[in-house]
Amino acid sequence: MKKVIINENQRGFLFKNGKFVKLLCPGCHWSFGGRQIEVVSLSAPLASASCTLETLCADSETAKQISVVEVADQQLALHFVNGKFSDLLPRGKYAFWAVDSRHEYKMADISVPEVAADIPQYIFAKLPEAVYTKIEVAQYQRARLYFDQKLVRILEPGTYYFWKTNVRVEAGLVDTRLTQLNVSGQEITTQDKVAVRINFVCNYKVTDYVKILTEIDDYMEQMHVAAQLALREYVGKCKLDELLAAREEMADYVRGRLKEKEKELFVEIRDAGIKDIILPGEIREIMNTVLVAEKRAQANVITRREEVASTRSLLNTAKLMEENKTLYKLKELEYMERVCENVGSIQLNGNGDILSQLLGLLGGSRRAGKEA
Numbered sequence: 233m234k235k236v237i238i239n240e241n242q243r244g245f246l247f248k249n250g251k252f253v254k255l256l257c258p259g260c261h262w263s264f265g266g267r268q269i270e271v272v273s274l275s276a277p278l279a280s281a282s283c284t285l286e287t288l289c290a291d292s293e294t295a296k297q298i299s300v301v302e303v304a305d306q307q308l309a310l311h312f313v314n315g316k317f318s319d320l321l322p323r324g325k326y327a328f329w330a331v332d333s334r335h336e337y338k339m340a341d342i343s344v345p346e347v348a349a350d351i352p353q354y355i356f357a358k359l360p361e362a363v364y365t366k367i368e369v370a371q372y373q374r375a376r377l378y379f380d381q382k383l384v385r386i387l388e389p390g391t392y393y394f395w396k397t398n399v400r401v402e403a404g405l406v407d408t409r410l411t412q413l414n415v416s417g418q419e420i421t422t423q424d425k426v427a428v429r430i431n432f433v434c435n436y437k438v439t440d441y442v443k444i445l446t447e448i449d450d451y452m453e454q455m456h457v458a459a460q461l462a463l464r465e466y467v468g469k470c471k472l473d474e475l476l477a478a479r480e481e482m483a484d485y486v487r488g489r490l491k492e493k494e495k496e497l498f499v500e501i502r503d504a505g506i507k508d509i510i511l512p513g514e515i516r517e518i519m520n521t522v523l524v525a526e527k528r529a530q531a532n533v534i535t536r537r538e539e540v541a542s543t544r545s546l547l548n549t550a551k552l553m554e555e556n557k558t559l560y561k562l563k564e565l566e567y568m569e570r571v572c573e574n575v576g577s578i579q580l581n582g583n584g585d586i587l588s589q590l591l592g593l594l595g596g597s598r599r600a601g602k603e604a
Contacts, residue, residue: 233264238271243297243329245270245280245288252283255293278327289327299335300327306343308363308395310355312336320359345379345394345401356393367392367403374441376404386441406441410502413452415459417510420467422475428511430463432483434490434504444498451497455490458497462489472511479506 237260238244244256249266256269263269270282278288278298288294302325303309309321314334321337328335340351345365356364368391369375375387379399387403394401415432422428436455438444444451466485467475475482487504494501553560 233262236261236263236269236271238269241274241332242271243274245272245282247282250282252280252287252291255291255297274329274331274333276329278329285325285327297329297331298327299330300325301335301337302326303339306341306397308340308342310338310340310351312338317355317358320363340395342395342397345397345399347393347395353391353393363396365394365396365401367394367401369403369405372407372409374406374408376406376441376445378402378404383442383446404445406438406444408438408441410435410437413455413459415456415463418460418463420464422467422470422472424471426472426512428467428472428475428509430467430509431507432459432463432486432504433507434459434487435502436499437502438498439494439500440498448497451499455493455497455499458490458493459486462486465489476509479509482506 236244238256238258240258242258244261246253246256246261247268247270250268261269268282270280272278272280278294279285280288289298289300301309301311301321303321303323305323307323309326311318311321311326311328312335313328315336338351340348347364356366367375367377367387369387369389371389373389377384377387377392379401381400381402413434413436415430417429417431419427419429434455448454463482463486466482470478470482483505487501490501490504549563553563
């Protein structure tokens with residue numbers, strides 16, 4: 233005989249000669265002869281090592297204390313205990329002790345990938361990744377949703393979950409921001425046979441996220457080729473000097489040609505421009521030489537103009553002093569002041585005041601200059 237104690241958080245299954253007899257409640261029980269007692273925890277799902285789940289559920293006393301759920305094919309059951317998510321139940325039959333806990337089940341149909349609206353998204357953070365597909369669409373994106381390579385709809389920004397089934401779920405992300413297309417180092421020959429390299433850039437936005445993939449093969453490459461052809465067409469009609477003077481006109485021309493293709497490329501051209509026009513090395517040297525010569529000629533013209541203006545001003549001053557003796561005397565004093573600023577000392581001998589002697593010196597200097 234063996235004494236078996238069953239606690240409050242436990243139950244027991246009584247077997248006699250291997251056959252289930254009844255459910256044992258908490259307390260002291262004795263096992264003897266052909267009687268065996270299996271003790272199980274209330275926190276674990278209902279199960280026995282000695283009989284099937286159907287046998288236990290068929291017992292009326294056991295059935296009063298358990299919660300049973302059956303999950304069919306192409307179904308999943310979200311299991312909640314006391315209002316909190318516990319686990320995910322795949323196909324099968326399950327039973328849980330409902331003595332101290334409240335069990336609830338939310339059935340999910342997985343015959344299609346779409347997740348029902350009543351399934352809370354926080355659940356997926358607690359589910360294994362093997363049962364769902366997660367698609368994240370950023371604020372600046374849209375996504376083309378495909379089931380088995382068939383377009384279903386366009387996904388707006390957000391996070392989406394889909395059940396993993398025999399239907400393959402895919403998403404093609406499209407950037408809705410202003411996008412830049414660069415045509416770099418495009419070598420083109422001008423009308424006067426000068427090979428130049430042009431860097432062109434334009435900004436665009438996608439207008440139809442579905443048709444741009446389903447009706448066009450590599451739309452970016454087609455835009456690139458269209459820009460190249462427009463550049464060649466414009467540059468081939470211009471000589472080098474005309475080309476360098478008409479950068480804006482060239483950009484407007486190429487932008488106009490691209491805008492003509494907006495509908496068939498499903499894009500909107502916002503703006504375009506010429507970044508660089510790169511000349512061959514020998515052409516650059518020649519143009520630099522021409523530029524230096526032009527600047528020197530401009531400098532010489534300015535110098536001559538200033539000399540003429542200075543001479544004309546000096547002539548006008550001389551005429552005024554000849555007509556006005558007082559102005560002449562003031563000019564003498566001005567020059568005498570300048571002389572004194574640059575002379576360390578002046579020695580004067582004889583009678584008369586200093587100013588008269590200085591004027592006499594200046595007068596002697598003028599006469600000597602005239603004689604010379």
